[in-house]
Amino acid sequence: MTAFVVVSVIKVFVVFGAVLGTVLFTIWLERKIVARMQSRYGPNRWGPFGLFTSLADGVKLFFKEQVSPRGIDKAAYVAAPVLALIPAFLAFAVIPFGEHVTLFGQTVTLEVTDLNVGLLWVIAMGSLAVYGVVLAGWASGSKYPLLGGIRSSAQMISYEIALSLSLVPVVVWAGTLSLREIVEAQIGTFGTIGWLPGPVQWIGHLIPKWYVVFQLPAFLLFMAAGVAETNRAPFDLPEAETELVAGYHTEYSGIKFAMFFLAEYVHIITISAVAVIMFLGGWDGPHLPFLPWMWPLMNFMGKTFTLVFLFIWLRATLPRIRYDKLMVLGWKGLIPMALGWLVVSATILTVKDAYFG
Amino acid sequence: MIDASVFLLAAALALGSGVAMVLVRNAVHAALFLVASQLALAVLFLIQGAFFIAALQIIVYAGAIMVLFVFVVMLLGVDKRESLIEPLRFQREIGVGLGVLLIVAALYLGVGTSFAVADLPDSAGPRSTEGNVEAVARELFTHWALPFEITSVLLIVAVVGTMVLAKRRLRS
Amino acid sequence: MPEGYFGDYFTFGMFAGLVVVLVGGTLLLARLVRPRVDKDEKLSTYECGVDPIGGGWTQSTVRYYIFALLFVIFDVEAVFLFPWATVFEEIGIFAFIEMMIFIAILGLGLVYAWRKKVLEWI
Numbered sequence: 276m277t278a279f280v281v282v283s284v285i286k287v288f289v290v291f292g293a294v295l296g297t298v299l300f301t302i303w304l305e306r307k308i309v310a311r312m313q314s315r316y317g318p319n320r321w322g323p324f325g326l327f328t329s330l331a332d333g334v335k336l337f338f339k340e341q342v343s344p345r346g347i348d349k350a351a352y353v354a355a356p357v358l359a360l361i362p363a364f365l366a367f368a369v370i371p372f373g374e375h376v377t378l379f380g381q382t383v384t385l386e387v388t389d390l391n392v393g394l395l396w397v398i399a400m401g402s403l404a405v406y407g408v409v410l411a412g413w414a415s416g417s418k419y420p421l422l423g424g425i426r427s428s429a430q431m432i433s434y435e436i437a438l439s440l441s442l443v444p445v446v447v448w449a450g451t452l453s454l455r456e457i458v459e460a461q462i463g464t465f466g467t468i469g470w471l472p473g474p475v476q477w478i479g480h481l482i483p484k485w486y487v488v489f490q491l492p493a494f495l496l497f498m499a500a501g502v503a504e505t506n507r508a509p510f511d512l513p514e515a516e517t518e519l520v521a522g523y524h525t526e527y528s529g530i531k532f533a534m535f536f537l538a539e540y541v542h543i544i545t546i547s548a549v550a551v552i553m554f555l556g557g558w559d560g561p562h563l564p565f566l567p568w569m570w571p572l573m574n575f576m577g578k579t580f581t582l583v584f585l586f587i588w589l590r591a592t593l594p595r596i597r598y599d600k601l602m603v604l605g606w607k608g609l610i611p612m613a614l615g616w617l618v619v620s621a622t623i624l625t626v627k628d629a630y631f632g
Numbered sequence: 633m634i635d636a637s638v639f640l641l642a643a644a645l646a647l648g649s650g651v652a653m654v655l656v657r658n659a660v661h662a663a664l665f666l667v668a669s670q671l672a673l674a675v676l677f678l679i680q681g682a683f684f685i686a687a688l689q690i691i692v693y694a695g696a697i698m699v700l701f702v703f704v705v706m707l708l709g710v711d712k713r714e715s716l717i718e719p720l721r722f723q724r725e726i727g728v729g730l731g732v733l734l735i736v737a738a739l740y741l742g743v744g745t746s747f748a749v750a751d752l753p754d755s756a757g758p759r760s761t762e763g764n765v766e767a768v769a770r771e772l773f774t775h776w777a778l779p780f781e782i783t784s785v786l787l788i789v790a791v792v793g794t795m796v797l798a799k800r801r802l803r804s
Numbered sequence: 805m806p807e808g809y810f811g812d813y814f815t816f817g818m819f820a821g822l823v824v825v826l827v828g829g830t831l832l833l834a835r836l837v838r839p840r841v842d843k844d845e846k847l848s849t850y851e852c853g854v855d856p857i858g859g860g861w862t863q864s865t866v867r868y869y870i871f872a873l874l875f876v877i878f879d880v881e882a883v884f885l886f887p888w889a890t891v892f893e894e895i896g897i898f899a900f901i902e903m904m905i906f907i908a909i910l911g912l913g914l915v916y917a918w919r920k921k922v923l924e925w926i
Contacts, residue, residue, distance in 0.1 A: 283815045287822050337830075340839050345847040351660060357827055364823040368816055388816040392765055395687035395886060402695025402879075406667070409699070413660060413706050417849035425706060429868045432699060432875040439882040446889035452765055525850055530834040534827070599924075602871065606923045610878070611914065614907060617885070621892065625900045628893060638817070679813075688883055696879040700872045707869055766894075769887035773899050780884070781902070784909040787877050791913035794873040795920050 282383055290387050294367050298540045299329040304580075305587045312591040333533060341529040344417065351414035356527065356534035359407025363541035366400035369393035370548050371455045373558050373572040385572065386455070393454040394446065397549055398439055401504065405431045407538060408523050415526035423522025426512055426598060433605040434503040434510075440613035441496035444620040445486050445553045454549075458557030461485050485556035492616045494554040498585070500609055501546040503601070505539060508590035512598050547582035551575060638679055646672035663701045670694040684765045870922050881910050 303318065303326060310317025318325035343352060373385030390396055405428050412424015449457045465479035487494045503510040514522035524535045551557060560574030596604070646669050653665035670693045677686035720726075772780055888903050917923055 280814075283818055286815060287819045290819065291822055291826070337834050338837055338839075340841060341834070342846050344849045346849065348658070348660070351664070353831070354664070357831065360827050361823055364827070365820060368819045387819045388813075390683060390816075392683045392687045395684070395691065395765075395883075399687050399690035399695060402691050402699075405695070405699055406702070409702050409706065410660075410664075413702075415849065417851070419850065421706070425703075425868055428699070428703060429871050432696075432879075433871055436875060436878045436882060439879075440885070443882070443885045443889050446886060447892050450890055450893055452886060452890060520850060529838060530830060534831075603923065606871075606874075606914075607918065611911075614911060614914075618904065618907060621900060621903070624893070625897060628896065684887070691883055692880060696876045700876050703872045704869060765887050766890050769891040770894070773888060773891060773895055773902060777898075777902055781905055781909075783884070784881075784906045787880060788909055788913040788916075790877050791874065791910075791917060794870060794877075795917060795922055798867075798870045798922055799920070 286383065286387060290367060291364070294364060294541065294544070297544055298537055299333070300326075301540050301544060301583055302329040302332075302536075304583070305590070308584070308587045309591045312588075336533040337530050339529040341531060344415070344526050346416040347526070348414040348416065351410045353531075355407050355410035355414055356531040356538075358410060359404065359538040360534045360541070362400040362403040362406075363538045363545065366397050366545045367541075367548075369396045369454060370545070370552070371458060371557065372548070372575045374568065376568045384455070385568075389453060389455045391451070391453045394442065394452045394457075394553075397454075397545065398435075398442075401438070401542075401545075402435060404538070404542065405435075407535065411527065411535070412523040415523075417526050419520045420523050420525045423514065423519045423525065426519075427506060427523055430506070430510065430512060430601060430605075431504060433602060434500045434609070437496060437500040437605060437609035437613050438504050440610065440617060441493045441500060442553060443613075443617050444490055444493045447617075447621055447624060448486060448490070454552050454557075458552055458559070461556040462559045483556055483559060485554060485559070487554040490554060490620065492612070493620070494550070496609055496613050496616065497550055497554070498582075500605075500613075501550065502586065502589060503605065505542040505546055505586075507539075507543065507586055509593035509596050510601060511590075511595060512601060543583060543586050544579065547579045547586070548575075550582055551578040635679055639676065642672045642675040642679070645669075646676065659705045660702060663698060663705060666701070667694050667698045670698065682764065684768055867922075874917065877913070878910070881906075 306328070307317040307325070318328035321327040321331045343349075368387040369390050371384065371386035371389065376383050376385060408431065409424055409428045412420045412422075412427070415421070445457070446452060449460045451457060451460075461484050463484050465482050465484060467476045468479035469476070471478070482488060502508075506512070506514070512522075514524070519525075524532055527535060555578050558571030558575040560570070560577075562570045649665040649668040649672065653662045653669065656662050656665065670689060674686045674689040674694070677689055884906070885903070888899060892899050
């Protein structure tokens with residue numbers, strides 16, 4: 276009992292700290308990568324390669340004055356950044372990032388908890404994220420934030436559907452909503468493929484059993500919807516600075532602004548982590564004989580940061596798309612495509628079960 | 633022990649924010665209190681072991697329907713001094729009457745039913761931790777297949793209704 | 805006792821509590837340490853540098869409202885899909901046909917909205 280409580284406390288603090296640390300690192304990574312892609316140096320003052328810049332920025336924002344303009348709705352104005360950040364963190368409660376560790380004689384799974392509706396929990400927290408944006412836009416009592424807030428929430432709810440629908444085919448194949456079980460279903464390779472001609476049958480040993488192999492369209496749909504859901508370039512309409520100044524957080528400063536900023540990056544990491552779990556085999560990957568618990572963790576983090584890099588790369592490369600095109604892409608592109616792919620992959624599975632056992 | 637205290641906390645939060653929702657003047661604040669109430673309800677479902685219903689409560693009610701509410705209030709650009717003209721006559725009286733009726737119905741059901749849920753074996757009841765979603769789904773997609781299909785008809789009627797409303801407003 | 809059902813909750817509740825306390829605590833702590841210099845000019849909302857004209861709360865186009873309504877409808881569809889997906893292989897062909905009918909009917913709704921041109925932005 277005591278050991279369990281101690282382990283729980285450690286786990287909770289470690290996960291929280293790790294998420295916060297990863298976010299700070301991601302912010303630094305983004306500034307550095309975008310800078311290099313634009314032939315600049317990027318942050319290079321604080322710590323080696325400017326690694327502590329995000330931390331310094333956070334401390335600075337913490338001590339900055341908070342200007343709350345006249346005519347705001349005080350309660351909603353204060354609640355908005357909190358409501359943006361809390362669901363973002365809570366989504367991490369069900370993300371498994373490794374196998375097991377033995378601590379104080381207890382086998383500890385590397386995640387806060389394994390809900391059997393884990394995936395629905397992540398989606399639920401994503402659907403609450405829209406409140407921060409809506410409230411910030413409304414509470415500021417100013418025109419730019421209001422327009423930004425409305426735009427942003429319409430975008431987020433539209434792409435949320437595409438995001439959920441693109442995950443359904445994977446659940447159909449895995450038959451569970453528990454994120455840990457979904458990862459466990461993907462571990463290993465295809466092995467020897469019987470129906471190939473003899474000399475190339477071994478190639479199955481090189482192909483991992485990750486869902487991305489058969490669910491590539493779903494993966495692409497998920498990533499496209501995920502970029503829009505996190506309000507990132509090229510879908511960063513909410514804070515299109517050329518037309519909306521800074522969108523929904525125009526009137527925010529100091530620590531409250533920092534909270535919106537943090538929430539955005541937590542969402543990026545969550546989307547990347549979910550994509551890794553659902554499509555890229557989670558912690559599956561190369562193992563070496565020593566430190567058995569470390570390799571799954573390294574695999575998971577490596578894959579997640581690869582996807583985070585993709586987010587940053589997109590931002591440095593693509594121009595922002597027009598708002599009407601964005602809505603049309605969501606409703607006439609991604610949603611019908613996601614539904615269509617769901618039908619196709621359910622059909623494939625039915626035929627496979629009926630004829631191949 | 634912990635179950636009971638979490639229950640009391642969540643129930644108090646649900647009731648308190650429900651009352652606050654009725655009492656506050658500002659439409660957005662009222663909507664926010666309703667969201668808080670929905671989330672507290674989700675916690676209540678969670679301590680019953682109904683993970684799936686709790687998740688649905690958050691996704692559908694707090695995450696979709698309430699977003700629509702807040703959104704509409706935002707779109708209308710309601711001023712803080714919203715005029716208090718009530719378009720429906722007797723709406724307060726009707727509201728109070730229906731509320732009393734609801735309380736009577738709830739009390740009647742509550743007194744007349746024995747809550748013997750705890751007697752169910754762990755693997756069969758909704759309390760089972762494993763296969764909560766699967767249990768609901770198995771029932772829904774075998775026994776209740778027809779009501780499920782009728783839901784889709786209901787939803788498409790809603791789509792058509794949206795179109796009709798929107799078209800009329802866009803024209804004017 | 806702590807394993808399994810109750811144990812999951814305990815860790816989960818603690819994580820939720822920690823997040824709420826730390827986020828709220830940061831906000832309160834920042835309130836104590838940050839400077840506060842009141843100047844009337846600072847309190848106006850931003851509008852390209854000139855004094856704001858009219859109130860901040862303005863009306864917007866009804867199109868947003870249509871998308872919000874459609875979102876609710878399709879969100880309900882999506883939450884039906886998840887439990888269906890978990891028992892898909894178990895129930896087999898019956899579940900398949902059932903859901904194809906469901907998707908077809910709702911797809912019809914999307915096609916209707918498409919043809920009525922409410923999905924266009926302009």
